[in-house]
Amino acid sequence: MITLTVSKLYKSFGSNTVFEDLTFTNETKSLGIAGPNGSGKSTLLKCLGQLLRPSSGTVTWDINGEQLSNNNLTNILGYGAPYINLYDVLNCRENLQFLSNIRHRSSDSNQIDDWINRVSLNEVAEQPFGNLSTGQQQRLRLAAALFHEPKILMLDEPGSNLDAAGRSLVADIAESFQTPDKMLILASNNPDELQLCEQIFSVEEESLV
Numbered sequence: 001m002i003t004l005t006v007s008k009l010y011k012s013f014g015s016n017t018v019f020e021d022l023t024f025t026n027e028t029k030s031l032g033i034a035g036p037n038g039s040g041k042s043t044l045l046k047c048l049g050q051l052l053r054p055s056s057g058t059v060t061w062d063i064n065g066e067q068l069s070n071n072n073l074t075n076i077l078g079y080g081a082p083y084i085n086l087y088d089v090l091n092c093r094e095n096l097q098f099l100s101n102i103r104h105r106s107s108d109s110n111q112i113d114d115w116i117n118r119v120s121l122n123e124v125a126e127q128p129f130g131n132l133s134t135g136q137q138q139r140l141r142l143a144a145a146l147f148h149e150p151k152i153l154m155l156d157e158p159g160s161n162l163d164a165a166g167r168s169l170v171a172d173i174a175e176s177f178q179t180p181d182k183m184l185i186l187a188s189n190n191p192d193e194l195q196l197c198e199q200i201f202s203v204e205e206e207s208l209v
C-alpha cells in the first residue's frame with residue numbers, strides 16, 4: 001500500500017502564491033487533482049513528483065508502512081505531461097531506449113516494443129518524435145511514463161490531443177493502476193478524466209472534495 005502525505009505545502013513564484021498550507025493524506029489507489037486553469041494543478045503535481053521544489057512544507061511517500069528512503073521516487077515514478085519533452089530527432093523506439101539507458105535498466109527492450117504497440121505507434125516507431133502529430137506525441141509520452149512499470153504514475157491532462165481510442169487507452173491505464181501496490185495521480189479539468197479517480201483534491205478549495 002502506498003501513502004502520500006502532504007504537510008503545510010506552500011508554493012509561490014515571486015509574489016504569486018499558487019497555494020499555501022496544503023495538508024492532506026491520500027491512501028486511495030487513484031487521486032484526481034481538480035481546479036480551473038491557472039489554479040495550480042500542474043504546480044502541485046510537479047511538487048508531488050519532485051519536479052519542482054516547494055517553497056516550504058513536505059511531501060512524504062510511504063510504501064507498505066515504510067517511508068521511502070530519502071523520499072527518492074526515481075525508479076518508481078512514471079510522469080506523463082505535455083511539458084515532459086522527448087527528443088525531436090530520436091525516433092519513438094530510440095527515445096524510450098534513451099530513457100531506459102539513463103535509468104540503467106537493461107531489461108526494458110520487450111517492454112519498449114510492448115508499449116509502442118499498446119499506444120498504437122508501431123507504424124511510426126521509426127519516425128523522429130518531432131515528425132509525429134501532437135496526438136501521437138502524447139501517446140509516446142504515455143508510453144515513456146509507463147514502460148518501466150512504475151508503482152506511482154502521475155499524469156497531467158493525459159487526454160489532451162487524444163482521439164476516442166487514445167482516451168479509452170487512458171481509461172485502461174487508469175484501471176490498471178487500481179491495485180493496492182500502485183497509485184495514480186491525475187491532474188485535469190476534464191470531468192471524464194477525473195471520474196477515473198477514487199478521490200479528488202481541489203486546488204481551488206485546497207482540500208479533498
Ligand SMILES: Nc1ncnc2c1ncn2[C@@H]1O[C@H](COP(=O)(O)OP(=O)(O)OP(=O)(O)O)[C@@H](O)[C@H]1O
Pocket residue numbers: 013016018035036037038039040041042043044189
Ligand atoms: N515556472 C513558473 N514561473 C512562474 N509562474 C508560474 C510557473 N509555473 C506556473 N506558474 C503560475 O502558477 C499558477 C498556477 O499554474 P499551473 O500551471 O500550476 O495551473 P494549472 O491549474 O495547471 O493550469 P491549467 O489548467 O491551465 O493547466 C499560474 O498563475 C501560473 O502563471
